[in-house]
Amino acid sequence: MPRATLHNRQDSLDRALNLFWQKGFHATSLKDIERTLDMRPGSIYAAFGSKDGLFQEALDCYATRSLREMEIIMASHDSPLDALAAYIRQLGCLRDKEVPSRACMLAKSLLELGEREQAARDKVETLLAGMEARFRQAFADARDAGELVDPERPAHQPERLGRRLQAEVMGLRAYAQREGDSEIVHQLAEDIAQDIEALKVHNTGAH
Amino acid sequence: MPRATLHNRQDSLDRALNLFWQKGFHATSLKDIERTLDMRPGSIYAAFGSKDGLFQEALDCYATRSLREMEIIMASHDSPLDALAAYIRQLGCLRDKEVPSRACMLAKSLLELGEREQAARDKVETLLAGMEARFRQAFADARDAGELVDPERPAHQPERLGRRLQAEVMGLRAYAQREGDSEIVHQLAEDIAQDIEALKVHNTGAH
DNA sequence: GTTAAAATTGAGTATTCACTCAATACCTTC
DNA sequence: GAAGGTATTGAGTGAATACTCAATTTTAAC
Numbered sequence: 001m002p003r004a005t006l007h008n009r010q011d012s013l014d015r016a017l018n019l020f021w022q023k024g025f026h027a028t029s030l031k032d033i034e035r036t037l038d039m040r041p042g043s044i045y046a047a048f049g050s051k052d053g054l055f056q057e058a059l060d061c062y063a064t065r066s067l068r069e070m071e072i073i074m075a076s077h078d079s080p081l082d083a084l085a086a087y088i089r090q091l092g093c094l095r096d097k098e099v100p101s102r103a104c105m106l107a108k109s110l111l112e113l114g115e116r117e118q119a120a121r122d123k124v125e126t127l128l129a130g131m132e133a134r135f136r137q138a139f140a141d142a143r144d145a146g147e148l149v150d151p152e153r154p155a156h157q158p159e160r161l162g163r164r165l166q167a168e169v170m171g172l173r174a175y176a177q178r179e180g181d182s183e184i185v186h187q188l189a190e191d192i193a194q195d196i197e198a199l200k201v202h203n204t205g206a207h
Numbered sequence: 208m209p210r211a212t213l214h215n216r217q218d219s220l221d222r223a224l225n226l227f228w229q230k231g232f233h234a235t236s237l238k239d240i241e242r243t244l245d246m247r248p249g250s251i252y253a254a255f256g257s258k259d260g261l262f263q264e265a266l267d268c269y270a271t272r273s274l275r276e277m278e279i280i281m282a283s284h285d286s287p288l289d290a291l292a293a294y295i296r297q298l299g300c301l302r303d304k305e306v307p308s309r310a311c312m313l314a315k316s317l318l319e320l321g322e323r324e325q326a327a328r329d330k331v332e333t334l335l336a337g338m339e340a341r342f343r344q345a346f347a348d349a350r351d352a353g354e355l356v357d358p359e360r361p362a363h364q365p366e367r368l369g370r371r372l373q374a375e376v377m378g379l380r381a382y383a384q385r386e387g388d389s390e391i392v393h394q395l396a397e398d399i400a401q402d403i404e405a406l407k408v409h410n411t412g413a414h
Numbered sequence: 415g416t417t418a419a420a421a422t423t424g425a426g427t428a429t430t431c432a433c434t435c436a437a438t439a440c441c442t443t444c
Numbered sequence: 445g446a447a448g449g450t451a452t453t454g455a456g457t458g459a460a461t462a463c464t465c466a467a468t469t470t471t472a473a474c
Contacts, residue, residue: 002420003470026233027321030462040423041463047421051462101318107381108318111310114234125386155398163382163391164398171378174314175370179332184370191362191371195402210441210451237432247453248433254451258432 009047010061012037017058022100024112025055025120056123062105063127070134080142081200084135084165085193091172092189095182102176104169106131128166136162142199149201156199168192216254219244224265229307231319232262232327263330269312270334277341287349288407291342291372292400298379299396302389309383311376313338335373343369349406356408363406375399 019036020028030051033044048054070087077083094102101108106128113121139158143151150156172192176185226243227235237258240251255261277294284290301309308315313335320328346365350358357363379399383392 002418002472003422004472005421006470007421023321024233024319026231027319027323029460031460042424042465043422045463103318110384111308111315111381112231112234112319114230116234128385155401160394160398163395167378167382167395168375169378170381171374171376174318174377174381175374177317178335187367188370188374191367194362210439210449212451213440214451236430238430249435249454250452252433 007037007039007043007047012039012047013054013057013061016054017061017105018100020055020058021062021105021108024108025117026112052117052120056120059105059109059120059123059127063130066104066106066131067134070131074138079147079200080138080145081147081196084138085196088169088172088189088193088196091169091176092186092193094173094176095185102173104173107170107174132162132166135165138162139165147200149199161199165196214244214246214250214254219246219254220261220264220268223261224268224312225307227262227265228269228312228315231315232324233319259324259327263327266312266316266327266330266334270337273313273338274341277338281345286354286407287345287352288354288403291345292403295376295379295396295400295403298376298383299393299400301380301383302392309380311380314377314381339369339373342372345369346372354407356406368406372403 015036016033019032023032028051030041030044033051033054034040037044039047044054048057073087073090074080074083077086106124109120109124110128113124136158139148139161142148143158148156154160172185172188175188222243223240226239230239235258237248237251240258240261241247244251246254251261255264280294280297281287281290284293313331316327316331317335320331343365346355346368349355350365355363361367379392379395382395
């Protein structure tokens with residue numbers, strides 16, 4: 001009996017994600033959304049409840065996508081540390097690809113959202129914690145595999161390394177948002193990647 | 208002949224800075240500004256031209272303040288690397304102090320501003336370049352003083368170390384914006400600071 | 415073909431937005 | 445005190461904001 005839905009929900013979410021990712025929450029107007037999704041206000045609100053609700057669903061999409069991309073890299077490397085280094089080096093190519101924003105959408109939202117968007121902020125916190133947990137797991141895997149050069153050192157605990165890596169990623173991607181030569185971002189990523197590789201037991205010595 | 212100005216301009220700018228720093232450009236309304244500065248629209252526009260103009264002047268204040276704070280730390284250490292490490296450790300206390308935002312206002316603005324605020328974005332780029340130049344100078348000073356353990360290594364060129372440090376600071380401060388224990392931010396800052404100290408020739412070896 | 419239910423529309427809501435400007439308040443100089 | 449000029453006011457501007465809802469369209473089941 002129901003009328004068939006005209007718009008694919010996931011496709012709409014992907015479009016909304018790219019829009020929010022590029023412009024941020026506040027700078028994205030409903031007019032922008034109507035245009036990008038090719039939907040009228042009523043349809044948007046019937047499907048997603050509110051601008052805030054749509055934003056939060058877009059955040060979920062982003063985090064899912066990000067974790068999936070990371071999982072692909074992790075699966076294609078035997079060594080967790082090599083995988084993390086490859087992950088960072090891939091971020092070094094941010095300037096070359098066409099993306100809504102070079103910055104991490106979670107970091108952008110973390111810095112932008114205020115008390116009035118508390119629900120979305122909580123979601124951002126949760127999703128960031130999820131990413132950090134995946135980083136931590138990778139370092140824990142490296143430790144369990146005997147890859148870490150000095151697992152007793154406090155700074156080399158998986159928890160601390162995971163936090164550190166998340167901070168590095170947010171910093172690298174924020175830096176990538178600056179204007180300037182693509183090569184600079186590649187260098188920056190390379191330097192970070194080499195620091196990760198330097199955590200390995202039999203460091204072949206980058207230099 | 209002129210009527211004496213009621214409001215101190217610098218004081219107004221400081222108030223506006225704290226407001227923009229906390230809420231971001233888009234989320235700050237003129238009503239907020241009127242309330243915070245205790246000024247009526249006409250006075251605000253007579254003094255600063257536009258919301259965008261006020262924001263840009265606030266950005267200048269922020270950068271000046273930031274550079275001054277850094278200069279104090281640099282001046283109170285004989286070794287540039289020790290000074291940078293101290294600078295980072297001070298950022299580790301961000302959670303303990305009451306500040307408009309733990310995140311760097313320049314980084315916040317870099318991520319928030321779009322094409323419609325091109326002038327302000329250009330200003331942010333310039334001010335970030337200034338901060339980076341100061342970092343680079345500190346590393347160059349360290350190199351010239353023979354402090355760097357391996358000045359020939361590409362990753363240890365002052366240019367690259369300066370960029371890296373700016374990225375680390377943006378990342379650390381973005382991370383500090385997250386909810387969570389103050390101790391975690393201290394740890395994170397400590398780990399970064401130790402990496403800076405590890406660049407020194409006669410590294411006394413943190414653990 | 416009729417009917418029922420869901421999807422979609424788009425004009426319209428109240429509110430907030432950044433901003434303007436004629437009027438006023440105030441101080442300094444003479 | 446008078447005059448001149450600037451700082452300040454605050455009601456008011458049109459445009460943009462997020463959002464609503466009665467009306468309409470579309471489809472599937474009978």
